[in-house]
Amino acid sequence: MINIFEVNETNKMIEQENLDVRTITLGISLMDCIDSDLETLNKKVYDKITTVAKDLVKTGKDIENKYGIPIVNKRISITPMALIGGAACRTPEDYVTLAKTLDNAAKTVGVNFIGGYSALVSKGMTTSDELLIRSIPQALACTDRVCSSINVGSTKCGINMDAVKLMGEIVHETAEYTKENDSIGCAKLVVFCNAPDDNPFMAGAFHGVTEADAIINVGVSGPGVVKVALEKVRGENFEVLCETIKKTAFKITRVGQLVAQEASKRLGIPFGIIDLSLAPTPAIGDSVAGILEEIGLEYAGAPGTTAALALLNDQVKKGGVMASSYVGGLSGAFIPVSEDQGMIDAVEAGALSLEKLEAMTCVCSVGLDMIAIPGDTKETTISGIIADEMAIGMINQKTTAVRLIPVIGKGVGERVEFGGLLGYAPIMPVNQYSCDAFVNRGGRIPAPIHSFKN
């Protein structure tokens, strides 16, 4: 029988250490909505989402009440829209109508984000893919809850440098379209290499074509819990440190597994995966940088940061894998700058640069995330940063992503406020040397030698 100390430990994690289930994400396939008539397509998409997801938010709340664990977000991911709109959309503006439909559907069912305004172009772009990509600035400016992601590379296919070049322009244009709101459109736009089909986290969630008709994916969190556990083993060696992270990750993930199974049962939709991620929020004590500091660094970014993050990421996976029957998604430690108070402090103290963040992305679960850069950064420079990050993903056979926000009208030293979970960020300096000739070459970077395993 459970004892009072175990009960108190769990409740202390929830009440004082920000343990929560970060998201229940319902993946919905829109393949059966495809139609060559745009109006019919919009109607089918709206109807399918609002039918399949009609009980999602209520179910989330019921589970919260039953177990006393906060479930912060309820979200939806859909089949990459470029696959759905291809037969009906002739212009970028046609795609924008679909974005508006997604936004309306999200508002009707009460989810805070809907992801999957996406295209998968790691080897080449179809006309439909390109139309969707060109519609992104307008789509993100005229909707509130739609998130977009573009996969421009993979270990198997290499990197589509034409798409990388285009995305540099699109990121910049998205910033321009939403410049009245500190270029917030870019916070809803991710460029990926090796994007997973079952990621529940925004802004990069989409429902991959390898998935079933509908699926429940759950993202757990709890950097605060790991930090508090590590406070008790200060000064101990790496073995003790790693064991502590592993055990804590196990406990956190078990809660996610419980919630995922319950949601699956109540909604009558199969359980997909648990994403074992440490996802920070701007709340005090809910920081991945805080864990790195607890491991022994003065600030995130100090020498030793990459090693500390590597062991953290690995131990989280080792602990979490045993706690869940299926794991997937991104799984690891997120290092967004604006969403993590410790990372913001590190940037403001001058301890953390864009280059160090890039090194950290080699060992974290995703990539350059929620980083504000000067609004006058050249489009080719953005493409160059994307290309570097995609190369890290391609060579290391891991998911990498870029979510940069060139804040129009602001420069280094200024600050940008996004509000809510997106937080605020100091604007970081970018290397000023040109990569124009590199980005303008066009074509593809071939897949690396170790991709040929057949």
Next chain:
Amino acid sequence: MQKTIITVVGQDTVGIIAKVCTYLANNKVNILDISQTIVQGYFNMMMVADTADSPKEIGELSNELAQIGDEIGVAIRCQHEDIFNKMHRI
């Protein structure tokens, strides 16, 4: 049987257990086990209860118990036991 864990944490005062037990009796919740400690002057109680016969859903019981807690100045939580079993037992 639907085992539920009810925890009460707060400043010790007269009648905490009485209030909680009266509410549970009125709502047909059967108490299976009670353990209690005082940690650093704070009253700390855990009850294992069976809510299977209660006409109310666990969410409703949880909200109403939280309200009673507010009235007497303690924090009362009511959670399905699975969250603890999952976390602490393999």
